[in-house]
Amino acid sequence: MPRLVFLVTEDWYFVSHRMALAVAAKDAGFDVTVITRCGAKCEAIRAAGIEVVPFSMERRGLNPLGLAREVIRLARLYRRLQPDIVHHVALRPVVVGGLAARLAGVTRVVSAIAGMGYAFTAGRGGWLAAVLRGLLRLALGRGAVIVQNPEDAAAVARLGMAPARIRLIPGAGVDVARFAPQPEPEGLPVVMLASRLLWDKGVGEFIEAARRLPGRACFVLVGAPDPGNPASVDESTLRAWTEEGVVEWWGPREDMPATLNAAHIVCLPSYREGLPKVLLEAMACGRAVVTTDAPGCRDCVRDGDNGLLVPVGDAGALAAAIRQLLDDPDLRRRMGARGRERAVNEFAQAIVIEATLALYRNAVAAPPRTTGFAAGTGGR
Structure with missing residues (x-):
């Protein structure tokens, strides 16, 4: 059974944006683990049959020493867990996880960039954005990169990613059965x-x-x-x-x-x-x-x-x-x-989940490589 490991900063974000995908991956035959900061939602994740490994990660700041410590701690964790594929969700996990995967020899990597973040917003960035771009180039050196809109796809391509490694998948999708229309309420709009x-x-x-x-x-x-x-x-x-x-x-x-x-x-x-x-x-x-x-x-x-x-x-x-x-x-x-x-x-959740599961299947079916998913993806 291939082991799939998610890296997400916060447990609540995992539940809100990736829980349905993780459950679908589990049903599809993956052994699923999530590495995240444990808060109020960790028990809900465990109740879904998903292993949780607590891991504290800063959400902002690029203190070199702190970043290096996170990367080293995570690399040790990856060596212990021996994942067949890792899925890093959002900008900081992509950076920290990508660098840790390099240290740990994990080459089946999915990097999901859910928006380019605070440092890339117009009018901001400067040296911070420049440092982030440099770290991203290194962190995205292997595997597939998921983006959610064409502008972010172009930004990733400018970092030097081959187009064949970039996947445009529309967000986390939406559960169209749970989110269903009701008549507008009466009264003041x-x-x-x-x-x-x-x-x-x-x-x-x-x-x-x-x-x-x-x-x-x-x-x-x-x-x-x-x-x-x-x-x-x-x-x-x-x-x-x-x-x-x-x-x-x-x-x-x-x-x-x-x-x-x-x-x-x-x-x-x-x-x-x-x-x-x-x-x-x-x-x-x-x-x-x-x-x-x-x-x-x-x-x-x-x-x-x-x-x-x-x-x-x-x-x-x-x-x-x-x-x-x-x-x-x-x-x-x-x-x-x-x-x-x-x-x-x-944008239905089922469409997004199937596209992502196809990416996982392609990854674990391919022979080990060092660069990723252009014609398949790497292995550990």
Whole structure:
């Protein structure tokens, strides 16, 4: 039975974005292990029959000594576990895991880049982005690289990756049975932003749009600050907004299908994404979407089709788009229906899982190589 090992920074992220894939891999005959920081979700992972190996990893910062320690600890772990294939999820695990795989002699590697991250956002980066690019070139030296949108595919290609090693797979997919449409609720329309509460998600623009549309709708934030991210909105700012009356803050919610179905319009004015899962979930729930003409966002929302696109950072354009959908309930319902259609046909979880399982099968079937999946992938 081939051993598949996931490396994910946080257990909650694994449950939200990769648990269904791991269970499908287990059902397909893989012995599945996840290496992650253990928090409140580790027992749910174990309950699904997946081994959990606790591992603490920093989420940000490039302190050379700290990074080297993480790589060495993980390389030792890989030598002990002897994985047939490792799947690194998100930017830091891709870097740390890729370097550790080199040290441990693991050549069957899948590197899933779920968006290029804080350092690659327009207007940021500088030396940090340059260092990350250098580390990525080294970390991505073997195996397949999964990206979620064409812009990230081009960015990876610029790092020197052969096109045959790059796979475009649309995010984590969405469970279209669980996320199903319900009629719009009665009463004052609800305009919702549901995500980690980061400035990079366009939270500031959302608040400004709400100020420009007083009394037209109930503007709602769903989610929590993320203190581990330098772009996090602090809780005191959130409290001030609620006291001002400009927005309601519902906090994090477990039942996202019911939460999204409580909205009339779902917004994500993000600066850059891989492929935003919340937009796919909103589409599956039949909700019209307002988002930005940014990488990842425009790959699941087509302007005038299943939602509206606005320029990044433009609160006035965001308010105008929201106003258009508030003024035309028939339009937003048509867009919602079209979003549901696209979610089922293009972004269903089953489609994503099958594409990824095919990648695993190709990897373990190929003879050992040192460079990866161009014609198959390597072995340990």
